[in-house]
Amino acid sequence: MSSFKQQPRLIISHQPTPLEQAPRLSAKLGINLLFKRDDCTGLAGGGNKIRKLEYLLADAQQQGADTLVTIGGLQSNHARQTAAAAAKFGFNCELVLQDVPGTPRVDYLTNGNMFLHELLGVTVYQVPVKEDCHQYANSLVARLQQQGKRPYLIPIGGSNAVGSLGYLRCALELIEQLDEQALKIDQLVVATGSAGTQAGLLAGLIIAGVDIPVLGITVSRPGSEQEQLVLTLLQQILQRLGLDPALANGKVHANGDYYGASYGVVTQDSLNAITTTAQTEGILLDPVYTGKAMAGLIDLCQRGIIAKGSTQLFLHTGGSQALPAYISAFN
Template sequence: MIPGIDVNGVPKFNLLPGVTPLEPLSRLGAHIGLSNLYIKRDDEGGRGGGGNKIRKFERQFAKMVADGHDTVIIAAHHQSNAARELSGTAARFGLRSVVAVKDLIGRKTAAFGENGNRLLLSLLGTELVEVPADEDFVNFIKQLAKRLQFEGASPFILPFGASDVLGTMGYVDCADEILEQVRVETGRDPDVVIVPTGSGGTQAGLVAGFARRGVLTKTVGFTILKSKEDAINAVGKLAKETLGELGDKDLPFEIIVDDCALGDGYGQTTPDSLEAIRLTAQLEGLFLDPVYTGKAMAGLISQTRHGLIDSDQIVVFIHTGGLPLLFAYVDAFKGEE
């Protein structure tokens, strides 16, 4: 069994090797005009290639194992990082993973159909069940769970993006880690934390975590999926529910979401995100992806250029993973779209 601990009465597995590293991005920072830019390496560690879902799974898997489930289900798209991380983690526990998949991006290239996360999902042996285009994800997944139950399985349904209160608590932990690491490194608190925002659990956990610690650190989410308004609502709801569960329901917090990097929508590349990916690779030797972290970095560059972030502020960029997506989007980098 994986070592578990109980935090605030909620069981938790340790699915990461320890605290994820905080590293300076001095060369990229100098290039874009930030003298205190850091990256939090949440792309490192965990099964299935790692990424931001691993922290979310720490309490979710503790619950599903404690409750005796043998199968885990999630709704996702064919190039989903969440599905990959889920299947990798499920393999570690001997659980079966079933993913209800739908085309949410409409990219028809060969690489998108077979490389990147798609390849890794096939290596992981993930069972993919296609959701008809006209069918609602929520309804479909409920029916799927019923069918699996009828066949003798005990399924656990994870929400889209693994964003519920238990998952969000993983990023409350991350906020604590960031505060300790930045204080050791600089003697100050971080001013701004940057994150790509999809289903919202990652940003919500950070917001809740900083609110609990009573610091002024702002979490800026660059939405890559929802409209700005929907993202603010989703993040706010999760942050509130999570604080409530942790016994801090009346703590004030602010939700900041910027849609400047969204472009034509989820999974659609933008020239700025491709440029941000190249810059980060060439100046720092680190890989971002075109769907999430590349857009968040493009957003950070844009905010810095527009004077929304001061050059001496301490900025922490959360690397949420997603490297396999580079191989699914190979055509975007060849300019052959």
């Protein structure tokens, strides 16, 4: 634990985020459902990436960086939060954003997070679908260095062993909240994509010695591929903290049945899940991550795979700012 506490961090987010009951949705699903509201982290509308950015920006400061560079889809919540954090701490910010085939054309290119990127005053490079966005970002970093700037490259979703420490901290925060409220949960359900949120949560639970199963509902790839991605990152986090990477064995579980055609492309079940959650709890989910994760949770409850009467915690990772980009999908 001492090694974790020594990791440099900037305080950006509102913490702790609320842990709240969802009584009407619980009744509909036949379970006791709790929400961990990481859509309420604050900066530029909040979301889970801010926890990661607390460690990434501290690392960028230590390295003397003056420009943040990151990668994502055009409607990337991570890119919005990176842009906002850059504004707050005086970094320049350059976003390498790739179009996503199969998404709505009417609002996707200009509304939602794309509008917010513009509002936050960052430079956006729109990369065509067939171009390698990682290669583009590496070339951009080299160009910035040639111009005398000091760029710091943040991976997709802020998901490396540094950024994931934000979700290690979140797991410890959650354990404390559960203890304070005398709550016991049977499972934690989370949307999983770039892997840092799920891997960080598992690292925190391992460090705390708390055995809560974490089910990742994948948003972009089959479950087996996602499990390997999360496992590799979890092992890297443990190694960074001087712990045995073998502690990760048997901890990673992901379900790949609900992501649909691809990342960023909505499914009818995810649209239904967003609508149901809004109309029962007044909570806004997003089309890319939490909508698909909630669709999975609902289906697993309806099929009896998640036991009736069990207590499930849904980690709301944010992203409702992207909803206006998907208006035509709802219509």
